[in-house]
Amino acid sequence: MAVLGIESSAHTFGVGIVDNGRVIANAKAMYKIGGKGMIPKEVAETHLNNAAGVIQEALQEAGISFKDISGIGYTKGPGIGHCLHVGMLSAKTLAKKLNVPIVPVNHGIGHIEIAKKRAKLKDPLALYVSGGNSQILKKYGDRYKILGETFDIGIGNMLDSLARSLELYPAWGSTVEKTAENGRYIDMPYTVKGMDFSFTGILTHASKMKGKHDNKDICFSVQETAYAMLTEATERALLLTNSKELCVCGGVAQSKRLKRMLNGMAEEHHIRFGYAEDPFNADNGAMIALVAEQMLAHGTKAKLQECNIEQRYRIDEVKLWKG
Amino acid sequence: MERLSEGAEAVMFEIRLSGKPLLVKARNRKAWRIARIDEELRERRTKREAKLMVLAKKAGAAVPGVAATGKYSIFMQKIEGKLLKDSKPTAKDMRTIGRFLGYMHAQGITHGDFTSANLMLTKDGPYIIDFGLGNFSNSEEEKALDLLLLERSISKAAYANARKGYASVSKEYLKVISRLDEIKKRGRYQTRTLLS
Numbered sequence: 001m002a003v004l005g006i007e008s009s010a011h012t013f014g015v016g017i018v019d020n021g022r023v024i025a026n027a028k029a030m031y032k033i034g035g036k037g038m039i040p041k042e043v044a045e046t047h048l049n050n051a052a053g054v055i056q057e058a059l060q061e062a063g064i065s066f067k068d069i070s071g072i073g074y075t076k077g078p079g080i081g082h083c084l085h086v087g088m089l090s091a092k093t094l095a096k097k098l099n100v101p102i103v104p105v106n107h108g109i110g111h112i113e114i115a116k117k118r119a120k121l122k123d124p125l126a127l128y129v130s131g132g133n134s135q136i137l138k139k140y141g142d143r144y145k146i147l148g149e150t151f152d153i154g155i156g157n158m159l160d161s162l163a164r165s166l167e168l169y170p171a172w173g174s175t176v177e178k179t180a181e182n183g184r185y186i187d188m189p190y191t192v193k194g195m196d197f198s199f200t201g202i203l204t205h206a207s208k209m210k211g212k213h214d215n216k217d218i219c220f221s222v223q224e225t226a227y228a229m230l231t232e233a234t235e236r237a238l239l240l241t242n243s244k245e246l247c248v249c250g251g252v253a254q255s256k257r258l259k260r261m262l263n264g265m266a267e268e269h270h271i272r273f274g275y276a277e278d279p280f281n282a283d284n285g286a287m288i289a290l291v292a293e294q295m296l297a298h299g300t301k302a303k304l305q306e307c308n309i310e311q312r313y314r315i316d317e318v319k320l321w322k323g
Numbered sequence: 324m325e326r327l328s329e330g331a332e333a334v335m336f337e338i339r340l341s342g343k344p345l346l347v348k349a350r351n352r353k354a355w356r357i358a359r360i361d362e363e364l365r366e367r368r369t370k371r372e373a374k375l376m377v378l379a380k381k382a383g384a385a386v387p388g389v390a391a392t393g394k395y396s397i398f399m400q401k402i403e404g405k406l407l408k409d410s411k412p413t414a415k416d417m418r419t420i421g422r423f424l425g426y427m428h429a430q431g432i433t434h435g436d437f438t439s440a441n442l443m444l445t446k447d448g449p450y451i452i453d454f455g456l457g458n459f460s461n462s463e464e465e466k467a468l469d470l471l472l473l474e475r476s477i478s479k480a481a482y483a484n485a486r487k488g489y490a491s492v493s494k495e496y497l498k499v500i501s502r503l504d505e506i507k508k509r510g511r512y513q514t515r516t517l518l519s
Contacts, residue, residue: 236332261355268355
């Protein structure tokens, strides 16, 4: 028996299938982000067009059919309302049709849990970095607690906005990383307060540098500063919580530079550091399926009519399983 | 030279200078960030921390005396006592702590990590230590955060006394308190755990 998970909080409509913690499918279709960023209505329309196809693709990839599905999970939030609705509706329809239990999943928990699973970590401190979120978390009992987070925007949004303002294409973080190669450092504001951090100062400053400095120097400096801030805040949290393991997850965890910095810091403290493969750091359905499977195994399920979405669904609101 | 502790940012060790113990706080190189950022941060923070300590003391708070500073290290008076988090403070101790914070805030000094792990009780009364996250700031937000961190790290009764002490010397008490209430109403702080 297998659990199917649907993710649609932002630009990706993803459908993953897991069987006893093993990922047997991870299909997705993405909305192409243009120069204006994400327009919610347009993204949701793209998801609507892709939904049925991606579900089929996942089943094919797993080599199973609908009758093998024993549970459904979907992203309840956080994310863009229009987009979340598409995933929720697909999940509810499937659950009703197949007559299987359904469970709403927090997007961020999906990212953390799949990183833990793929990196074979037991009780790590987690740095969760994506477009809209940048948080440092650890699980205590049956709940994640937020130890540190951004005061303003997520690091991914900051990098995407920078790419747009420098007119880089495609306008997102990996292009910033590519452009940053061989760059030289120019001063950037560095804002860490304890385990919290802020990114708007860097973005404003960097946008003003446009035309005055090479793009590669701007990208290099933004990246070095922002990642150093995250690494420093994470280091504080590691020592404060006395953690022996660290994982990084979320879309920005695809950055090689960020992983190298975190790895260097973890080595200094003799801490085990791990992360998932890139397709699991980008938004995906497998992580939702993975969490849904565990939640269902621990007796959590929701009534169909209670299944909703929540654009600002906070990780620390979610009651999970112990251990 | 005895290594006492290793924080995220610095190591502390003890040396003896003409028979007297001195505490050294040294900010070590972090190889994972580029040298330009690393050196600038360590130098700037060391300078700022030493200045904050000297000025907080001048403002009337009990703070370890700064004997000397290097580019990345501070040599300071060693305080003998127990951390507040490991002791039972009297009402007077807590009022004194509140007063000290009020004196600092009046001079535009915020501590940034004002918890029971950074307060010491000695036979001469309370001391405030570790200004590593401190700031020169007159922002009500930062001042309110000092109170919030203290509140979260000690008992209700102890905090009530500290607040009395703070109120007795602070001219901006009402403004800071109303900001504190506002911060508590914000989502991110309602569920936030402060472990220290």
